[in-house]
C-alpha cells in the first residue's frame with residue numbers, strides 16, 4: 001500500500017497530506033538542527049550511563065524500605081552526570097512536577113525566608129504551593145513570604161525590578177524555563193544563565209532553582225550547566241521519554257538535594273529509603289530514549305507552527321523562531337475550530353482514538369477546557385496532546401508526540417477535521 005493510501009485509510013485526504021508535504025519541504029534545515037541537538041544529547045546520556053557502570057543489576061525490583069537499592073542509587077548518579085550536578089533525587093515517590101517543585105521549595109525555605117520569582121507569575125499549580133492562592137500547607141502558612149518581579153512588556157527580564165526585589169530575606173529564586181500556558185516567551189538556557197549570574201551578583205549565596213518542566217533535552221545545555229543550584233522536573237514529561245509511568249527529579253548541589261530527600265521521606269532517612277517497585281527499567285530506558293523523543297516532539301511543534309501560520313493563524317512561537325521548550329500555541333479564533341482541532345489530535349491517537357473530546361469545567365479554571373489525548377500514561381504531556389480553555393483568544397496548546405510520525409499525523413488530522421467542517425480552506 002502506498003503511504004498516501006495508508007493515510008487515506010486513517011481518514012486523511014490527499015489534499016491535506018500534500019499541503020503538509022509542501023510545508024515540510026521548507027523545514028529541512030530546521031529538522032537537521034533538531035537532529036543535531038538530539039545526537040549530542042543521546043551521546044550525553046550514554047556517557048552518563050557508561051560512567052556510572054549501568055548494568056543488569058540496576059534493573060532489579062526492590063520492595064519495603066528499599067535499603068541498598070543499587071539501581072535507584074545509580075539512576076540518580078546517571079541523572080547527576082547527564083545534567084552536570086553534584087547530586088540528584090529521582091524517584092517514583094515524587095508523583096508529578098508540582099510535587100517535585102513543592103519538595104524542592106519546602107525543603108530549602110524556612111520560616112522568615114522569602115521566595116522570589118524574577119520571571120512573573122509561576123505555573124498555575126504553584127500558586128497554592130506558594131500560597132499566592134490560599135491553601136492548606138502552603139509555604140505562606142509556614143511563614144515563607146513571596147515576591148515576584150514582572151517581566152518587561154517585551155518578555156525580557158526587568159533587572160531593575162529584580163534588583164529592587166532582592167532583600168535580606170531572599171533565600172531562593174525560582175525561575176520557570178517554559179512559558180507553560182502563559183503568553184510570555186520561553187527562556188533559553190543562555191538567558192537563564194545570565195539571569196542567575198545577575199541574581200548572584202546582587203546577592204551572593206542566594207539559591208537559584210529552575211523549574212525545568214518541558215525544557216529537558218531541547219538544547220544541548222541544561223540550566224544546571226549555567227549556574228542553577230537546582231533543576232526540577234517531571235518524568236511524565238521530557239526526561240521520562242514516554243516510558244516512565246510516574247516520577248519526578250531534583251538535580252543540583254548535594255546539600256540542597258539532601259534536604260529535598262529529607263523533606264520527601266523523613267529527616268534522618270533521606271535518600272536511603274524508597275523502594276523502586278520494579279519501575280527502574282522504564283526509568284532508565286525512558287531517560288535513554290528521551291533525547292530522541294524530545295526531538296520528535298520538537299519537530300511536531302515546528303511543523304504545527306508552520307502548518308497553521310501559513311493558513312493565517314497566529315502561532316506562538318512563530319514558524320521560524322528558535323525553540324526552548326516543546327509547547328506550541330495556535331490561536332484558532334473560535335470555539336468550533338478548537339473543538340475540531342482537538343477531534344483531529346484525538347482521532348490520530350493510538351489509545352482512545354474513538355472518543356470525542358468535549359469541553360468540561362475544570363477545577364481552577366473560570367471557563368470550560370477542552371483536552372485531546374490518547375496516552376499510554378495518564379496525563380503524560382510528552383505524548384501527543386492538545387488542550388486549551390474555551391475563551392478568547394481560543395488558543396490550543398499542543399505538545400508532545402513520542403515519535404515524529406505520530407506528531408505529524410496528529411497535526412494533519414487536526415487540519416483535516418478543520419477542513420471537513422468548513423472552518424479552514426486550504427490555499
Ligand SMILES: *Cc1c(COP(=O)(O)O)cnc(C)c1O
Nearest residue numbers: 096097098123178180213214234
Ligand atoms: C507541567 C508543569 C508543571 C507541573 O507539573 P505537573 O506534573 O503537571 O504537576 C510545573 N511547571 C511547568 C512549567 C510545567 O510545564
